Amino acid sequence: MIKLLRFLKPFAWSVAAVLVLVLLQSLADLYLPTLMSDIVDIGIVNGDNQYVLRIGGLMLLFAAGSALCMITASFLSSRVATGLGRNLRSMVFSRVESYSLHEFDQLGTASLITRTTNDITQIQQVLVVMMRMMVSAPMMSIGGIIMAVSKDAVLSLVFVVVLPVLAGTILLIFRKGVPLFKAMQVNLDKLNRVVREGLTGIRVVRAFNRLDHERERFLAANSDLTGTAIKVNKLMAVLMPVMMLVMNLSTIAIVWFGGIRVDHGDMQVGDMMAFLQYAMQIMFSLIMISFMFIMLPRAEASAVRINEVLDIVPEIKDAEKVKHAAGQRGFVEFKNVTFSYPGAEQPAISNISFTAGPGEVTAIIGGTGSGKSTLINLIPRFYDIDRGSILIDGVDVREMSQAGLRAKIGLVPQNAVLFTGTIADNIRYGKEDAADEEVRRAAETAQATEFITGMKDGFDSVIAQGGTNVSGGQKQRLAIARALVRRPEIYVFDDALSALDYKTDARLRAALRKETADAAVLIVAQRVSTVMGADRIIVMEEGKIAGIGSHRELLDTCEVYREIVFSQLSGEEIA
Known part of the structure; x- marks a missing residue:
């Protein structure tokens, strides 16, 4: 996947703009719980309505800025991903055109079609997610932890238990998912090959009454793809319930222990509310990271297949010094x-x-x-x-x-x-x-x-x-x-x-x-x-x-x- 990112060079300014916009959005989102904490601890506790309105207006301003950054980043990231997909399809098609017949036989027509269409689409989809989340998710997670610790370092010990559980779950699913996604693309190649042969050879199939045989071939290839897809989706289906369970248990723990600390006077109500918001931001950022890990294995498998096409050096190529015929024409x-x-x-x-x-x-x-x-x-x-x-x-x-x-x-x-x-x-x-x-x-x-x-x-x-x-x-x-x-x-x-x-x-x-x-x-x-x-x-x-x-x-x-x-x-x- 990393090898394909070199083709983002023509979109460098757009990528930089997306990263800056996502960074600003993350900073705005991280500042909102602190403002809410101030409203509760200063404005509401002291009955200062002017302070509440002033800080509330500031929150609306930050929220509007965050939304504007998010919309613009989404637009630019979609343009970059679509442009990269267009360029990759052009490069793959051009490279395939330069292949000798041996290279065609080596990869197969059905596989080349899948790589030019489905595999590049996978890269496009994951690139949109990556550009928006690869800055936002880590920053929200790390920034959330820093802000939560600044509110109450003792209560932050909850994360010492929670974060390793989430990280371990994500890594385990990632390791099991990569081989299945690779197998899924191979099964897709096989299905495309069977469909292509059945459609192009329909006259022969009908002439020899082999419709049932071709249907069985299709069902077998389709079942292989379906079976692999079900295994992948079962694996990925485990992730979200685990994440939500850990997130809800974390919320209970924060409210429980935070309530005790508020009762003992070690923490203010506004700080506990802000801490809870930061905890949610951390959890949601980890969910975003988990989504990336869900999409990355398939994109990685697709990237390997695209790189294989681009890395094959055609056996037949022009000589460094091309000669031109000067003798008899047509000999x-x-x-x-x-x-x-x-x-x-x-x-x-x-x-x-x-x-x-x-x-x-x-x-x-x-x-x-x-x-x-x-x-x-x-x-x-x-x-x-x-x-x-x-x-x-x-x-x-x-x-x-x-x-x-x-x-x-x-x-x-x-x-x-x-x-x-x-x-x-x-x-x-x-x-x-x-x-x-x-x-x-x-x-x-x-x-x-x-x-x-x-x-x-x-x-x-x-x-x-x-x-x-x-x-x-x-x-x-x-x-x-x-x-x-x-x-x-x-x-x-x-x-x-x-x-x-x-x-x-x-x-x-x-x-x-x-x-x-x-x-x-x-x-x-x-x-x-x-x-x-x-x-x-x-x-x-x-x-x-x-x-x-x-x-x-x-x-x-x-x-x-x-x-x-x-x-x-x-x-x-x-x-």
């Missing part, structure tokens, strides 16, 4: 590239070497798990390689800025992702300032114009969350249009034509030939018909290159390619 070269996923026993790809130049189509084909998509994901540097080098226009991708590298690439992923918004907005995701004509041309090349114009609002038609109101083939064509509108130097199609029928596939490939004539094109595909017209075909098997060449060359030289071809095409088609 890709792999030199003895080997890559392993974190924790894997064997490399996903080994000793991969090939080149892909502008104006050439390089196709990659192979069986499932042969490393095709892995190879493609290394080009935009989603992962860093173990050995070898990947050169773009003669510069190692690790020596280029990530933004500069990815600006050269138009990627169409295996699973087309669309965003909530219009069709035009989704296409412009590839180029924010694309003109309407560029958007239409990209859609036409991607063979998407026909279904777009068939929709009610054309290019202004709204895409639902996750693209659920368009088919798989339509998603792929919009994703292709998004890459085309960018006009990059390198096009990367990761099995991006798999959802298209053969007729649309053929028309799209013919249109792409014209549109991408000056760029390097890399296509990952399962269909032989998609790759057989490529300038260069790379055949992958078990993470290694089994053969490189044209369709005809590979039919003669590569057994793996022949098996793929014979499994998909008839003898007439091969001929």
